[in-house]
Amino acid sequence: MELIIIDYGAGNIQSIKFAVQRLGFEAVLSRNENEIRKADKIIFPGVGEASSAMKKLRESGLDTLIPKLEQPVLGICLGMQLMCNSSEEGKTRGLGIFDVDVIKFSRELKVPQIGWNEITGLKSKLFQQIPERSYIYLVHSFYAPLAKETIATSEYGLEYSAALSKNNFFGTQFHPEKSSGVGAQILKNFLDM
Amino acid sequence: MLTKRIIPCLDIKNGRTVKGVNFVNLQDAGDPVELAELYASAGADELVFLDISATEEKRKTLADLVYRVAEKVNIPFTVGGGIRSVEDVDGLLQNGADKVSVNSSAVKNPELINELVGKFGSQCIVVAIDAKQVDGSWKVHLVGGKVPTEIDLFEWAQEVEKRGAGEILFTSMDHDGTKSGFANKALKKLSEELHIPIIASGGAGEPHHFADTFIKGKADAALAASVFHFKEIDITDLKKELRKEGIPIRL
Numbered sequence: 001m002e003l004i005i006i007d008y009g010a011g012n013i014q015s016i017k018f019a020v021q022r023l024g025f026e027a028v029l030s031r032n033e034n035e036i037r038k039a040d041k042i043i044f045p046g047v048g049e050a051s052s053a054m055k056k057l058r059e060s061g062l063d064t065l066i067p068k069l070e071q072p073v074l075g076i077c078l079g080m081q082l083m084c085n086s087s088e089e090g091k092t093r094g095l096g097i098f099d100v101d102v103i104k105f106s107r108e109l110k111v112p113q114i115g116w117n118e119i120t121g122l123k124s125k126l127f128q129q130i131p132e133r134s135y136i137y138l139v140h141s142f143y144a145p146l147a148k149e150t151i152a153t154s155e156y157g158l159e160y161s162a163a164l165s166k167n168n169f170f171g172t173q174f175h176p177e178k179s180s181g182v183g184a185q186i187l188k189n190f191l192d193m
Numbered sequence: 194m195l196t197k198r199i200i201p202c203l204d205i206k207n208g209r210t211v212k213g214v215n216f217v218n219l220q221d222a223g224d225p226v227e228l229a230e231l232y233a234s235a236g237a238d239e240l241v242f243l244d245i246s247a248t249e250e251k252r253k254t255l256a257d258l259v260y261r262v263a264e265k266v267n268i269p270f271t272v273g274g275g276i277r278s279v280e281d282v283d284g285l286l287q288n289g290a291d292k293v294s295v296n297s298s299a300v301k302n303p304e305l306i307n308e309l310v311g312k313f314g315s316q317c318i319v320v321a322i323d324a325k326q327v328d329g330s331w332k333v334h335l336v337g338g339k340v341p342t343e344i345d346l347f348e349w350a351q352e353v354e355k356r357g358a359g360e361i362l363f364t365s366m367d368h369d370g371t372k373s374g375f376a377n378k379a380l381k382k383l384s385e386e387l388h389i390p391i392i393a394s395g396g397a398g399e400p401h402h403f404a405d406t407f408i409k410g411k412a413d414a415a416l417a418a419s420v421f422h423f424k425e426i427d428i429t430d431l432k433k434e435l436r437k438e439g440i441p442i443r444l
Binding site: 012014019022048049107110111113115116137177184 | 194195196197198233238260263264265267268269286287288289290291313314315316317359360387388389390413414443
């Protein structure tokens with residue numbers, strides 16, 4: 001299986017690479033259109049600020065490529081947020097794959113949300129063998145509200161989307177590569193698709 | 194519900210754990226990677242590696258260690274100790290660290306916080322603050338608590354938040370090593386005045402100290418070193434006990 005992690009200069013890719021390695025797979029880092037198009041599976045990572053990450057995607061033409069991909073694609077953290085219509089962070093448009101707008105948590109909460117929270121309402125093959133209320137690790141200040149594409153929810157001041165899915169596209173707000181055994185199983189489910 | 198975090202801290206010198214103790218399942222008590230794996234499997238929510246070595250080789254040794262930890266450990270970890278520049282941080286994050294913590298260098302050059310946040314994002318920048326009470330008011334101390342300053346803890350914490358740090362790791366020098374509990378009054382004030390998570394450090398001796406710092410100190414996470422190293426407190430047992438007391442804890 002050919003697995004590519006999209007390398008566009010936004011985020012901690014090493015941890016994802018190692019997590020995949022622990023499951024017995026090798027991932028290739030690439031921002032090359034042809035390589036990405038040919039891959040069997042794609043992980044779309046992201047850490048940092050939304051508008052500057054979108055700018056990097058535009059500069060490399062990845063903003064038009066990613067929404068057209070037909071193989072399974074997994075967006076992680078900011079990667080998931082960029083797959084939405086827009087983000088309040090830096091007032092940027094997103095890739096428009098998930099029909100939801102990313103907004104900031106209320107100032108009454110501690111922001112960023114950092115730590116382990118539960119996921120519920122699991123409804124996707126991404127969560128095979130994952131019990132309801134499993135713990136996953138998150139670090140984020142912005143969130144995707146509940147939407148028709150929501151496949152897992154979490155609660156921080158209010159209920160929001162912990163994961164989204166549409167056709168071949170999946171996105172997790174949490175970091176499966178840092179979510180212990182639960183995260184490893186979720187990554188495995190994606191790689192087994 | 195977001196859970197409270199238990200964070201073992203490993204002191205590192207020249208790539209090896211200091212205060213390494215012979216754990217039953219450990220081949221080599223001084224290997225930070227083995228110890229990290231052991232803590233992760235016991236249910237630690239995060240790990241902190243604090244590098245206290247001062248050799249010229251330091252940067253490379255630490256970067257190598259970070260790489261080896263990231264390879265094996267599937268929970269988040271923070272690296273701190275002598276980090277001074279954007280380049281230092283870049284190297285550590287690229288090797289797989291999730292967060293870095295800055296301390297003295299941020300006090301000497303507060304603009305460093307803005308630079309790091311601008312380049313890497315708030316989520317991976319932790320500012321560590323060591324403080325101690327001098328004539329009844331909390332003063333920031335530098336170089337592992339050795340050098341006093343005139344800076345007020347609460348004013349500095351506010352500034353750190355304004356400059357964009359994602360988290361504060363507050364160590365009370367008055368409580369550190371005493372095993373008499375965390376500095377809950379100061380922690381509560383920090384937690385109520387700020388809008389970013391606060392990690393409590395210094396003073397852990399008994400399981401109920403953790404409960405106290407979460408309930409009375411309103412801390413978001415609690416860090417300890419020796420009680421875990423010397424097996425005085427077992428992480429799994431501690432977490433079970435905390436949950437029994439109604440504190441949100443990941444098990």
